[in-house]
Structures are given as C-alpha cells and as structure tokens.
Amino acid sequence: MREYFLQTRELSIGYRSGARKSLPWKVSPHPVAKIIAEDIELELGAGELICLLGPNGSGKSTLMRTLAGVQKPLGGSVLLKGSDVGRLHPKETAKLLSLVLTERVTTGNMSVYALVALGRYPYTGWMGKLAPEDEVIVRHAIETTGTSRFAHRHIGDLSDGERQKVMIARAIAQDTPIILLDEPTAHLDLPNRLEIIRLLKTLAMEQRKAVVLSTHELDLALQAADRIWLMNPSGGSASAMVSAIPESLVLDGHLEHAFTRNGFEFDSHSGSFRFRHEGGHPVGLIGEGVPAYWTQRALERAGYRVVHGASDIRHVEIETRNGKRNWMYVSGEGCQPVEKGSLDELLLLVSESQNEGKA
Amino acid sequence: MAIASSQPNSPAHPWPSLVPKTGMIVTLLFVLLLLFMLDIALGSVHIPLKSVVAILFGNETGQVAWEKIVMTIRLPKALTAVIAGSALSVSGLQMQTLFRNPLAGPSVLGISAGASLGVAVVMLASGGAANAFAIRQLGLGGSWLIVLAATAGAMAVLLVVLGVAVRIRDNVVLLIVGIMVGNITVSIISIWQYFSAPEEIQDYLIWTFGSLGGVFGSQLAVLAGVVTVGLLISFSTSKPLNVLLLGENYARSLGMGTFSTRMFVILATSLLAGSVTGFCGPIGFIGIAVPHLARSILNTSDHRFLMPSSALMGAILMLACDIIAQMPGTQTTLPINAVTALIGSPVVIWVIVRQKNLRASFS
Structure with missing residues (x-):
C-alpha cells in the first residue's frame, strides 16, 4: 500500500x-x-x-x-x-507541513537570507541560532528557488515575483x-x-x-x-x-x-474559457489552419457569428499567395470581393459594410 | 556567534551574514559609559571627571561634599536613567513588533494611563486636607505610596487588557482595546481633576512631568530587580518575535505558540513600563523612538540584536536627556519628560528621514 x-x-x-x-x-x-x-x-x-x-x-x-x-x-x-493534525503539537505540524500564504510580508528591514532562515524556526533552539546544517539547508533552499542573486537584499525592495519565490524558499527551508x-x-x-x-x-x-x-x-x-x-x-x-x-x-x-x-463557456478543446458568442450577424469564413482560427476569433470578438464554409452570404475568404496572406471580403451575393492585407483592416471593412447595410 | 562564520561559497554572491555590525555593540557600550560619567559629573555643581571616577572606585578625593553628591544623588539618578531608558525601549520594541505598528510604545496598552490613574487616586482623592498634607510630607517622587499606587493602577489596567487578550485572538483588536482602555482611564483622571483643588492638581501635574531623581536605596534595588526580570523575559521572546514579523499566520504555521508569546510580551512590558512609570512618572518618547533608532542604525529586524542594542541606546538617550535636563552650569533643571520629547524627537526625525527605512520596516 x-x-x-x-x-x-x-x-x-x-x-x-x-x-x-x-x-x-x-x-x-x-x-x-x-x-x-x-x-x-x-x-x-x-x-x-x-x-x-x-x-x-x-x-x-x-x-x-x-x-x-x-x-x-x-x-x-x-x-x-498518519497522525491527526488536530492532536499534533504546532511544532510537530510545522515539521510536516509548510505554508505559503497570500498575505504580503511587509517587514522591509529583513534580508531575504534572514527571512528564509526563519523557515528553520521549528528546528532551532530557544534563541533561534542556526547550526551549520541549518545554514546548508537555508542556502540550498535559496539556490533551488534561484533567489541567491538577491539573498542580501531587503524584502521591501523585491518585486512581487521575487518575493513569492522567497516565500517559497522559506517553505523549502522549513523542510516539510x-x-x-x-x-x-x-x-x-x-x-x-x-x-x-x-x-x-x-x-x-x-x-x-x-x-x-x-x-x-x-x-x-x-x-x-x-x-x-x-x-x-x-x-x-x-x-x-x-x-x-x-x-x-x-x-x-x-x-x-x-x-x-452566463456569457462564458468552457472550451473543452483548449481547456480555457471563452466569451460565449450568441446571436450576432452571420459571416461566412473560408480558410484553414491557424489564420482561419484567429480570423474567427477576431470576428467573434467583434460580435459576429462565424459560419464555416458559407459562401452564399457575405463572407471572408483567406488566400495565401507567394507567402503573403490576404483576406477577401465579399459583402453579399454577386458583390465584388475586396482585398485586404491585414486582419485589422478586414475588421474595419466588415463593420463599415455592416453599418451601410443598416442605413 | 557561529553565524558570523558564513563562508561565501560562490564568489559572485557571498552569503549575507545574519549578524549586523558587531562592532556597534562595543561602540554603544563605550558611549554609554562615557555619558554615565558625564551625567554624574555635570550639574549645578561641576565635578571633574577624574574625581567622579575616583569616587566611584571608592578612592579618597578629599572632597566630602562631592562624594556625598555623587553617591547619594547623582549615581542613583544616573542608574535610574540607565534602567528606565533600557526598560522603556525594550518594551517599546516588543509592542511595535507584537502590534505591527510603528507608533506603538509601552504606553499603548494603557499601562502608563493606568499608573497615572493610580497616582491620581492617591493625590486627588485622598479625602481630606490632612491626607493630602501627609502625602506631601512624604515627598513626591520618593514616596512608596505613589509607587505602589502607580503599580497597582498599571496592574489593574493590565488585567483588563489581559482578560481581553485571552478571549480575542486578533492583535489589532487588542491594540485598539488597549488604547481605548487608556482613553477611559485618562478621562476618569480629567473628571477627577475637574473636581479637585488646584494644589492637588499641581502635585499631580508635577508627577506627570517625570523625574529620574526620586529613586534611592531600596527603591532603586526594587526597580532594578523588576526591570532585570522584565528584560530577561523580553530577551527570551526574541525568537518568536522574529517570526511574528512575518505575520501571525506564518508564525503559527512555523509552530510558534501565539498565546504564550503574547502573554510573555504583555507580562514583560507591564513589568518594564509599569515599574518605570511607577518610580519615575510617565516618561514619553523613549519607548517609541529608540526601537526605530536601533533598526535604522543596525539595519536589521532580528530581535536577538535589536533587544540588546535598544536597551543600550535607550540608556544612552535617557542619560543624554538627563544631562540636558540638568542644564549644566545653571541652577535650574528641566522636567525630564519635556526634554525627552523636545530634544529626542528631532533627532529621531533626522535619523529616520535620512535612512528612509521606517516605512521599509513596517510596510
């Protein structure tokens, strides 16, 4: 077992x-x-x-x-x-489990080294004097977290990222x-x-x-x-x-x-959250791969409903010629395609034609 | 300490030492000794330093008056200054760490206010003129009655705060309760003053000016004994106070007993601040300012070093204030409480503004 x-x-x-x-x-x-x-x-x-x-x-x-x-x-x-945490003495718990909390440690006058050394609290004597083995553990914790560069600096002078690494170093020094x-x-x-x-x-x-x-x-x-x-x-x-x-x-x-x-959906493909796009005016999209994916994202963000492969309504077609990417926009059946060389120009064009349609 | 032998194992980033400038303690001891001698030498009667040393070592100087002045007046006063300065500073340091507040001092728990109430009870409400007369006959600062009243008052307020501390876990709440209990005490005193005779109020006011000069013989021994016990308890809280700097939750997760630490700190502070206030009156400023000075000068947050250096700096500052209060070369003396604030505050402002790490210590 x-x-x-x-x-x-x-x-x-x-x-x-x-x-x-x-x-x-x-x-x-x-x-x-x-x-x-x-x-x-x-x-x-x-x-x-x-x-x-x-x-x-x-x-x-x-x-x-x-x-x-x-x-x-x-x-x-x-x-x-194996032992119930409620019956353990706090000192014993401190040797089994260490914590990194969300609260910001604000003691600016303390060096990173001194703070990490406080992780040895459960192991040191009544005056908290570090034995040579304790110092080895403290230094190892600092090196593991890549914080030795600023070991001499004060906590107050660190960025949030550096500070979080130091707090993790302290937890490592607690050796739990x-x-x-x-x-x-x-x-x-x-x-x-x-x-x-x-x-x-x-x-x-x-x-x-x-x-x-x-x-x-x-x-x-x-x-x-x-x-x-x-x-x-x-x-x-x-x-x-x-x-x-x-x-x-x-x-x-x-x-x-x-x-x-409401308004969000979990995309099981990417494992991330997306705004849920309901309604909106339909826009056809013809294209493949990464460019099609990001074109769809852009159109959806602008509030359109993307219909894949539809060429009978107004639609966008992605073409790649000589390694250059172009977006062809057809504002309706029988209309002339307009060519755009970038995605933001395309978005502008689509929204302009949308407004014309309304007027 | 063995920590000092930290060997840099990579030349690019030598490991920082946990021990701050060790020479500092030696320097502070030297300054303390010098000011101690000066405090005895200077005053309305000037006694040469050489004679002071001779008298202190028990040698004959042929000046019986000087010997009498030194041994019965100035030596007890200088000793009281050393004791009071170190006691107030160490208790201030503990309060600031326990409450994580740079403005905390020995008086925040209402201890000084409690002592004042005790004294006010004796001085203002002594019942009849006969009683008040009897107290005045005893001599103000030197009266055991005043000392006992002050200690009892401090203890009473402290028991209230302790009772709250047992039930309430939050130190910020405890701090507010302490301040409010202090406020209540002060307002009781002012109501009392309002209904008292002017001469009684005057006696009380003189006590609030503070005095280092009223502690002799057995009183000095009692004060020294109580403060020694208080300082020993304080030093023993160095390790838990260090983790308390990370906040109570981290301290608890590291196995620190929050309850026992808090009780030890409150006990030590009440012994230190309570006894000094009882014997010398409410002396302000030192308890709040010296811990900041110690942090600035040593540039550390480690209480194992802050405690002894706060004690030394507190004693030095108190002696310096006493020297100024004696107004050397004149026949007047200033109240010590006025001097500590008047001379000390600008010094502290200067040190803190120059070092810019008061905020670094607390925020």
Whole structure:
C-alpha cells in the first residue's frame, strides 16, 4: 500500500457560527454549523503536484486552513503522515507541513537570507541560532528557488515575483514533506506565473515533496497538475469534492459544470474559457489552419457569428499567395470581393459594410 | 556567534551574514559609559571627571561634599536613567513588533494611563486636607505610596487588557482595546481633576512631568530587580518575535505558540513600563523612538540584536536627556519628560528621514 503524506477521512469543512451566540440564557446544545463541503476523501502522496480549483467562495481557503490545522474540521479528520493534525503539537505540524500564504510580508528591514532562515524556526533552539546544517539547508533552499542573486537584499525592495519565490524558499527551508500554497500565482505576470509553477513542479518531482496549490489559473493547472482537487463541482450548497487527473475532469464535464456562467463557456478543446458568442450577424469564413482560427476569433470578438464554409452570404475568404496572406471580403451575393492585407483592416471593412447595410 | 562564520561559497554572491555590525555593540557600550560619567559629573555643581571616577572606585578625593553628591544623588539618578531608558525601549520594541505598528510604545496598552490613574487616586482623592498634607510630607517622587499606587493602577489596567487578550485572538483588536482602555482611564483622571483643588492638581501635574531623581536605596534595588526580570523575559521572546514579523499566520504555521508569546510580551512590558512609570512618572518618547533608532542604525529586524542594542541606546538617550535636563552650569533643571520629547524627537526625525527605512520596516 502506498504511504500517503496527507489523507482526509470523511472530512467536512465549514464554520461553527453558533458558538458565540450561546449566551447563558440562550443555550443551544448544537451550535449551528455552515458546512461548505463534506465527505471529503483526499489522498496526497510523495512527488505529487495538486492544483486546488474552485470558483470564488467555494471554500478553497477554508480547505487549505483545515488541512494545515489552523481551522478545526466540522467532522472527520485530516491525517498528516498518519497522525491527526488536530492532536499534533504546532511544532510537530510545522515539521510536516509548510505554508505559503497570500498575505504580503511587509517587514522591509529583513534580508531575504534572514527571512528564509526563519523557515528553520521549528528546528532551532530557544534563541533561534542556526547550526551549520541549518545554514546548508537555508542556502540550498535559496539556490533551488534561484533567489541567491538577491539573498542580501531587503524584502521591501523585491518585486512581487521575487518575493513569492522567497516565500517559497522559506517553505523549502522549513523542510516539510508537504507544502501548501494559497494562490501563489496571484498578482504575478505570465512569465512569473509560469516560473513559479515550473519551480513547484520541479520541487515535487525532484525532491519528492507533495505540493498543493490553490489557483485560478485553469490552463496552467491543466498543464502542470498531476491531479486536480475541484471544489463543489455540482454547484450545490454543500457537496463532496472531486479529485481526478486534469484530463478526465475535462472529459467528464466537471470543470465545465463548476465554472460555466452566463456569457462564458468552457472550451473543452483548449481547456480555457471563452466569451460565449450568441446571436450576432452571420459571416461566412473560408480558410484553414491557424489564420482561419484567429480570423474567427477576431470576428467573434467583434460580435459576429462565424459560419464555416458559407459562401452564399457575405463572407471572408483567406488566400495565401507567394507567402503573403490576404483576406477577401465579399459583402453579399454577386458583390465584388475586396482585398485586404491585414486582419485589422478586414475588421474595419466588415463593420463599415455592416453599418451601410443598416442605413 | 557561529553565524558570523558564513563562508561565501560562490564568489559572485557571498552569503549575507545574519549578524549586523558587531562592532556597534562595543561602540554603544563605550558611549554609554562615557555619558554615565558625564551625567554624574555635570550639574549645578561641576565635578571633574577624574574625581567622579575616583569616587566611584571608592578612592579618597578629599572632597566630602562631592562624594556625598555623587553617591547619594547623582549615581542613583544616573542608574535610574540607565534602567528606565533600557526598560522603556525594550518594551517599546516588543509592542511595535507584537502590534505591527510603528507608533506603538509601552504606553499603548494603557499601562502608563493606568499608573497615572493610580497616582491620581492617591493625590486627588485622598479625602481630606490632612491626607493630602501627609502625602506631601512624604515627598513626591520618593514616596512608596505613589509607587505602589502607580503599580497597582498599571496592574489593574493590565488585567483588563489581559482578560481581553485571552478571549480575542486578533492583535489589532487588542491594540485598539488597549488604547481605548487608556482613553477611559485618562478621562476618569480629567473628571477627577475637574473636581479637585488646584494644589492637588499641581502635585499631580508635577508627577506627570517625570523625574529620574526620586529613586534611592531600596527603591532603586526594587526597580532594578523588576526591570532585570522584565528584560530577561523580553530577551527570551526574541525568537518568536522574529517570526511574528512575518505575520501571525506564518508564525503559527512555523509552530510558534501565539498565546504564550503574547502573554510573555504583555507580562514583560507591564513589568518594564509599569515599574518605570511607577518610580519615575510617565516618561514619553523613549519607548517609541529608540526601537526605530536601533533598526535604522543596525539595519536589521532580528530581535536577538535589536533587544540588546535598544536597551543600550535607550540608556544612552535617557542619560543624554538627563544631562540636558540638568542644564549644566545653571541652577535650574528641566522636567525630564519635556526634554525627552523636545530634544529626542528631532533627532529621531533626522535619523529616520535620512535612512528612509521606517516605512521599509513596517510596510
């Protein structure tokens, strides 16, 4: 049998809201509980990268907090390497599980090196003095995350991307089998987002850590995660979670169900969200491959409904001659085609002819 | 410390040391010693430094008056300045870190206000003229009654705050509660003042000016003992305070006991600020300003170094303020509380504006 770093057994998460209301003259034996999700059965093993997905308010943070032992579960249990997180001493939990939170660390006067060194807190003595082994671990964490360039700099002087890497370095220095990250890619630009995900993927694969990150980056999650934990897939008031590999979540329609709203649709082909284009005036499109795809995107964005292969209505035909791409626009049956050399000229032309038609 | 022996293993990026300028502590100790001597030497009667050293080491100088001045007045006062300065600075440092607020100081938990209330109770509401007369007979600053009243007041407010701290987990809420309890206390005092005789109010006002000169003999021993205990507790909170800089959630995730840390910090602060306020009156500015000075000069956020250097800088600043308050060469002395703010604030503004890292420390 596989050894799991983290397991949940019949876990239900949420808030006890009745506890404070139990005044002496108003004793309520069972405090009212708001259950966010129940019957959660999750398993997390070495070398796994998990993305925790779910719409805003679906309870991602609550689950994270419950897994980390910061918040008490409403029922069931969270096991860290076999022991109940609720019974572990905070010091022992700190040796099993490290956190990277969304809150911004604002202590500007602290150097990156000193901050990463704080990851050794559970292992050092009462004065927090680092042993030589601790320093080796701290330096290794800094090198792994590629932050040695600015190890001497102050936290306050770092960019958001650099700061996030430093916080991950701190978690690595804590030397725990499990790392939980709450939206580590929020506020970052695309290259930084990719870099963080790649770093976490490497951590899971090379150092055999179990990494769980909550994120809204659906496309990144689909590409990188070994497994996706999806909150509240049925959209009901309280329900179990789904844990599956990304591809089967797409095929089973779970992702679509969880995220689809009016006006958006989940494109199962690309694994990303698109505006839903309903109605609009029909425009025929004749062409193939990448140019046709982006021409369709441009037309849809401008509010037209693209009909493939239709040449009996007004339509666009893509032609490639001598390596040069041209768009031929025919505004109606029997009309002369107008040739345009770029997509934005084409869009302008289509909308002008649309307005003429109205007038 | 072994940390200092960090070997650069790549020449391009030598690993930064966790130990700030180590020579700084030595320099501070030297400055402290110098100012300590100067504080004893200067005053309405000028005593040469050479004689001060001789008297302190128990040698004969042939000047009985000087010996008497040094041993019974100026030495206790200088010692009180050192004790008060370091106690207020260290408790200010802890408050600023615990509440993550650059304006926090030893007085934020209402401790000074509580002490003031205690003193106000004794001075303003002593019932009859006979009582008030008796207290005045005891001598203001040196009166045990005043000290006990101040300590009791500080403890009372502190118990309220502790009671809240047990129930409320949020430090920001605790900070606001502390400030509000302080406000309530101050308003009780002003109502009391409103209905009191002018001479009683005057006595109280003089106490609020602060004084380093009223602590002698057994009182000095008690003050020194309490402050030593407070400083030891404070130093033991260095490690948890360092992770608390990352925020409470990170601190908890690293295994720090939030409750015990908070209780130790509040206990240490009440011992430090409560006892100093009791013996010397409410001395402002030092507790807020010195931690900023220490951070600026050492350029670190590590409490293992900030604690001792804050204690040293607090003592130095307090001695400097006391020297100025004595107005060397004249017969007048200024109230110490006025000097700490008047002379100290511009110094701190200058240091902080020049170093531009006050914001870096907190935001």
